[in-house]
Amino acid sequence: MLSDRQLLILQVIIDDFIRSAQPVGSRSLSKKDGIQYSSATIRNEMSDLEEMGFLEKTHTSSGRVPSEKGYRFYVDHLLSPQKLQQQDISLIHSIFADRIYEMERIVQRSAKILSELTNYTSIILGPNSQQNRVKKLQVVPLHDDTAIAIIVTDTGHVENRRFSLPKGTNADELEKMVRLLNDQLVGVPLMDLQDHIYKEIAILLRRHIANYDLMLQAFAEIMNIPVYDKLFFGGKMNMMNQPEFSDIDKLRLLMDMIETEESLYPLIRPAQGVGIQVKIGKENDNIAMENCSLITATFPIAGGQKGSLAILGPTRMEYSRVISLLNVLSMDLSKALSSLYFQSKDES
Amino acid sequence: MLSDRQLLILQVIIDDFIRSAQPVGSRSLSKKDGIQYSSATIRNEMSDLEEMGFLEKTHTSSGRVPSEKGYRFYVDHLLSPQKLQQQDISLIHSIFADRIYEMERIVQRSAKILSELTNYTSIILGPNSQQNRVKKLQVVPLHDDTAIAIIVTDTGHVENRRFSLPKGTNADELEKMVRLLNDQLVGVPLMDLQDHIYKEIAILLRRHIANYDLMLQAFAEIMNIPVYDKLFFGGKMNMMNQPEFSDIDKLRLLMDMIETEESLYPLIRPAQGVGIQVKIGKENDNIAMENCSLITATFPIAGGQKGSLAILGPTRMEYSRVISLLNVLSMDLSKALSSLYFQSKDES
DNA sequence: TGTTAGCACTCTATTTGAACGAGTGCTAAT
DNA sequence: ATTAGCACTCGTTCAAATAGAGTGCTAACA
Numbered sequence: 001m002l003s004d005r006q007l008l009i010l011q012v013i014i015d016d017f018i019r020s021a022q023p024v025g026s027r028s029l030s031k032k033d034g035i036q037y038s039s040a041t042i043r044n045e046m047s048d049l050e051e052m053g054f055l056e057k058t059h060t061s062s063g064r065v066p067s068e069k070g071y072r073f074y075v076d077h078l079l080s081p082q083k084l085q086q087q088d089i090s091l092i093h094s095i096f097a098d099r100i101y102e103m104e105r106i107v108q109r110s111a112k113i114l115s116e117l118t119n120y121t122s123i124i125l126g127p128n129s130q131q132n133r134v135k136k137l138q139v140v141p142l143h144d145d146t147a148i149a150i151i152v153t154d155t156g157h158v159e160n161r162r163f164s165l166p167k168g169t170n171a172d173e174l175e176k177m178v179r180l181l182n183d184q185l186v187g188v189p190l191m192d193l194q195d196h197i198y199k200e201i202a203i204l205l206r207r208h209i210a211n212y213d214l215m216l217q218a219f220a221e222i223m224n225i226p227v228y229d230k231l232f233f234g235g236k237m238n239m240m241n242q243p244e245f246s247d248i249d250k251l252r253l254l255m256d257m258i259e260t261e262e263s264l265y266p267l268i269r270p271a272q273g274v275g276i277q278v279k280i281g282k283e284n285d286n287i288a289m290e291n292c293s294l295i296t297a298t299f300p301i302a303g304g305q306k307g308s309l310a311i312l313g314p315t316r317m318e319y320s321r322v323i324s325l326l327n328v329l330s331m332d333l334s335k336a337l338s339s340l341y342f343q344s345k346d347e348s
Numbered sequence: 349m350l351s352d353r354q355l356l357i358l359q360v361i362i363d364d365f366i367r368s369a370q371p372v373g374s375r376s377l378s379k380k381d382g383i384q385y386s387s388a389t390i391r392n393e394m395s396d397l398e399e400m401g402f403l404e405k406t407h408t409s410s411g412r413v414p415s416e417k418g419y420r421f422y423v424d425h426l427l428s429p430q431k432l433q434q435q436d437i438s439l440i441h442s443i444f445a446d447r448i449y450e451m452e453r454i455v456q457r458s459a460k461i462l463s464e465l466t467n468y469t470s471i472i473l474g475p476n477s478q479q480n481r482v483k484k485l486q487v488v489p490l491h492d493d494t495a496i497a498i499i500v501t502d503t504g505h506v507e508n509r510r511f512s513l514p515k516g517t518n519a520d521e522l523e524k525m526v527r528l529l530n531d532q533l534v535g536v537p538l539m540d541l542q543d544h545i546y547k548e549i550a551i552l553l554r555r556h557i558a559n560y561d562l563m564l565q566a567f568a569e570i571m572n573i574p575v576y577d578k579l580f581f582g583g584k585m586n587m588m589n590q591p592e593f594s595d596i597d598k599l600r601l602l603m604d605m606i607e608t609e610e611s612l613y614p615l616i617r618p619a620q621g622v623g624i625q626v627k628i629g630k631e632n633d634n635i636a637m638e639n640c641s642l643i644t645a646t647f648p649i650a651g652g653q654k655g656s657l658a659i660l661g662p663t664r665m666e667y668s669r670v671i672s673l674l675n676v677l678s679m680d681l682s683k684a685l686s687s688l689y690f691q692s693k694d695e696s
Numbered sequence: 697t698g699t700t701a702g703c704a705c706t707c708t709a710t711t712t713g714a715a716c717g718a719g720t721g722c723t724a725a726t
Numbered sequence: 727a728t729t730a731g732c733a734c735t736c737g738t739t740c741a742a743a744t745a746g747a748g749t750g751c752t753a754a755c756a
Contacts, residue, residue: 025719038729043720061719061735101494101510136488140500146449148504152488156496160506162449237603240596248594255585373748386700391749409706409748 002052005037009045010054011078014066018316021243023063068281068315071293075278075319082320084328088117092329096336103156106336107232110309110329115235118322120313121258122234125268127305127337129157129229130191137185139178141171149222153190155341161222166214177215180204193223231261231268244291244314257288258312267294268310274298276323281315293317297326302338309333350400353385357393358402359426362414366664369591371411416629416663419641423626423667430668432676436465440677444684451504454684455580458657458677463583466670468661469606470582473616475653475685477505477577478539485533487526489519497570501538503689509570514562525563528552541571579609579616592639592662605636606660615642616658622646624671629663641665645674650686657681 002010012032013024026039026046035042046064049055054070057063066074095109107124114122132153141147145167151159165174184204188196197220205212236258245251257263267284277296284294295317297309309330311322350358360380361372374394378387385393394412397403402418405411414422443457455472462470480501489495493515499507513522532552536544545568553560584606593599605611615632619625625644632642643665645657657678659670 023719027719039719040721040729040731041727044728047721057720059736061721062737063719099512101512135490138486138488138498140484140486142483142502142504146504148500148506150486150498150500150506152496152498152508154490156490156494156510158496158498158506158508160500160508162504164447164449237600237607240600240603246596248588248596248599251596252585252588255588259585371748375748387748388700388702388750389698392699395750405749407707409750410708411748 006045006049007078008035009042010049010070011074013046013055013064014070014074014078017066018318021316023058023065025063028063066316068283071280071315071319072283075280079320079323082318082324084321084324088325089328091117092325092332095329096332100336101340103337103340104232106333106340110333111232111234113234114309114311114325114329115233115238117325118311118313118318119235119238119241120311120317120322121236121238123264123268123310123312124232124234125265125308125310126229126232127155127301127307127341129153129155130225130227131189131303131305132157133187133189134185134193137178137182139174141165141174145169147174149219151190151223151225159190159225163218163222166211166218168211169215176208177205180208181219190225193225194220197223228261228265231264233258239312239314242314242316244316250291253288254292257286268296268308274300274306276326278319278323291315293319295319295322295326297330299330299334300338301334302341305341307333307337354393354397355426356383357390358397358418359422361394361403361412362418362422362426365414366666369664371406371413373411376411414664416631419628419663419667420631423628427668427671430672432669432672436673437676439465440673440680443677444680448684449688451685451688452580454681454688458681459580459582461582462657462659462673462677463581463586465673466659466661466666467583467586467589468659468665468670469584469586471612471616471658471660472580472582473613473656473658474577474580475503475649475655475689477501477503477507478573478575479537479653480505481535481537482533482541485526485530487522489513489522493517495522497567499538499571499573507538507573511566511570514559514566516559517563524556525553525567528556529567538573541573542568545571576610576613579612581606587660587662590662590664592664598639601636602640605634616644616656619646622648622654624674626667626671639663641667643667643670643674645678647678647682648686649682650689653689655681655685 009029012029012035016024016029016032026042029035029042030037030039046055050057050064053067054073055064056067058065091113095106095113100106103126107126111122111124132155134151135154136152138150138152139147140150142162145165146162147165149161149163181201184201185193185196197216202216205216239245239254240251245254263286267279267286267289275298277298279294279296281290281293284292291314292312293315295311295313299307299309301307309326311317311326313322357377360377360383364372364377364380374387374390377383377390378385383390394403398405398412401415402421403412404415406413439461443454443461448454451474455474459470459472480503482499483502484500486498486500487495488498490510493513494510495513497509497511529549532549533541533544545564550564553564587593587602588599593602611634615627615634615637623646625646627642627644629638629641632640639662640660641663643659643661647655647657649655657674659665659674661670
């Protein structure tokens with residue numbers, strides 16, 4: 001469909017625009033190394049490329065700017081995988097240099113480094129804790145009528161919640177209850193807790209515990225684990241540096257979206273499978289993301305889980321570099337988080 | 349020092365500027381209700397007020413703008429406590445409408461509502477968890493060589509940390525160790541944990557536990573509780589709406605400061621005592637806060653603790669309204685958090 | 697003596713027009 | 727098929743002109 005020359009020109013235009021953020025004109029193109037055509041020839045090709053929808057003009061006599069279709073083609077067909085600098089790679093590896101035992105810390109550091117390496121905004125979503133299984137349930141009474149319930153999962157994730165004890169609960173009964181719950185719930189994925197509570201547990205409790213209904217209600221509330229996991233961000237403010245967001249209204253729109261995390265989940269959540277996914281501009285289906293691209297890397301974690309790494313940047317983003325970085329980091333993260341989780345997996 | 353007329357004029361100028369963000373001229377002032385002086389008279393008074401340092405001009409022939417000294421005087425002497433709308437008050441009370449058992453949830457909701465009510469940024473710092481006392485220490489083994497340590501405080505605060513067990517630790521010994529630690533540490537404030545570990549505990553352990561040194565080290569690491577508590581924010585992006593931050597560079601400076609929480613602690617941390625404190629512009633001693641004021645409300649929580657509520661806005665902020673709102677909310681929060689903590693206090 | 701009207705002056709913001717430059721599209725020559 | 731050349735378009739920059747808001751000062755007034 002496209003001639004070699006058109007491919008070349010399209011590629012150079014996009015590369016140039018990504019660097020400069022300025023519309024690219026035929027004359028400046030013709031002076032580039034590797035281009036031996038005259039500006040007139042280039043103009044003709046540009047005109048054709050525009051007609052095909054790969055390029056746009058900002059006004060009648062301006063240089064050309066890639067369209068979303070242009071970026072899409074660029075990402076799908078023209079991207080030459082960029083070789084990362086050794087420096088960058090070792091910076092990524094440095095995240096895992098010292099043995100860390102907290103998933104949160106690893107992920108937080110990853111997000112930070114990734115944003116510093118790209119100057120874009122990074123978003124990381126860890127493994128879905130809903131699939132983790134209960135390892136242990138504990139209750140620490142604080143006072144006559146309140147207590148803290150703590151659920152530890154096989155992955156080392158800890159959820160805790162304060163709840164009120166039904167009046168006149170005595171310590172023995174509470175302990176008995178906790179033992180009962182542990183017997184029933186250990187090994188159950190968090191997402192199934194509610195079900196279990198209302199089915200198996202309810203029946204059992206009725207038999208063994210005095211005022212079982214209030215107790216049940218209290219525990220049911222506790223087991224209501226949030227569906228969404230925490231998102232980790234790096235460089236939240238980096239988009240302010242991008243010229244496309246020098247307009248404060250556009251900036252606000254985007255920032256507000258970033259702050260309301262709910263709207264981000266559908267964008268970040270691994271669709272299916274693993275690997276890199278690039279969503280350009282309107283492909284994200286979100287007004288605030290008009291001028292943004294989102295590159296998501298989904299990676300496997302031991303035990304059938306998945307994690308997701310994302311970079312949010314302007315459509316004019318360094319796709320090649322970002323994809324390379326994501327590849328490296330997602331492999332590292334996959335390994336690191338798996339080993340963190342594996343330990344709990346192989347003892348079952 | 350200042351005549352009644354000067355006081356009136358200063359007050360009206362500041363009130364007007366707070367609303368409009370525009371320099372106030374003599375003519376527009378003279379046409380205001382409650383002002384019966386001619387523009388010429390007002391000009392003379394303005395000139396005097398400027399000479400005294402309460403007003404400034406943005407350029408030679410512009411209207412007047414309050415100086416920081418002007419705001420300071422306004423806050424100290426001219427502020428008429430604003431009567432809040434019933435609607436606002438009930439919105440604040442609504443935070444506490446249903447019984448909530450999590451400090452985090454209450455505080456997060458407070459921050460959100462406060463920012464919505466003011467259109468500024470709200471920052472809340474809960475009670476200092478360093479002063480909380482250990483209620484219970486628990487260890488949940490995950491695997492042969494890793495375990496989760498959980499510390500529950502008397503206030504219901506839960507800290508958890510993953511750590512690696514020394515090779516060949518057996519379950520009995522671990523349990524023994526945990527029992528020992530509990531005996532020694534229950535009732536100790538978090539801030540003193542490190543001390544205790546290295547003094548009392550070390551000696552004790554050497555007597556009872558096999559490879560006590562590795563174990564000790566592991567626990568010492570665990571007990572290293574962060575000094576700073578989490579800050580809760582509301583309306584982080586609200587400063588974008590303020591005309592003084594239409595300049596994207598100023599905005600970035602401020603936002604970067606907000607994001608690096610460490611720099612905020614010294615500003616928010618209750619100096620001493622309780623009550624409202626207003627810091628205007630340079631009084632905050634921070635370049636990024638040049639055009640900002642910070643109003644802090646420190647309130648008591650049962651057990652000698654303190655919490656802090658802060659509003660970050662432009663120096664041109666609605667001091668009166670914000671102070672009123674902070675007064676109401678800080679009283680509510682004081683009550684709510686105290687009752688959350690009181691329960692654990694009165695059983696000791 | 698305090699207040700005010702009037703006026704000259706200053707500075708900003710906005711508009712206008714001219715000049716420039718970067719770019720395009722088209723045509724004709726190579 | 728390619729390219730040189732030219733007319734044309736549009737955005738940007740600069741300076742000058744203008745309008746408007748505001749000040750400071752002086753002189754008149756009550």
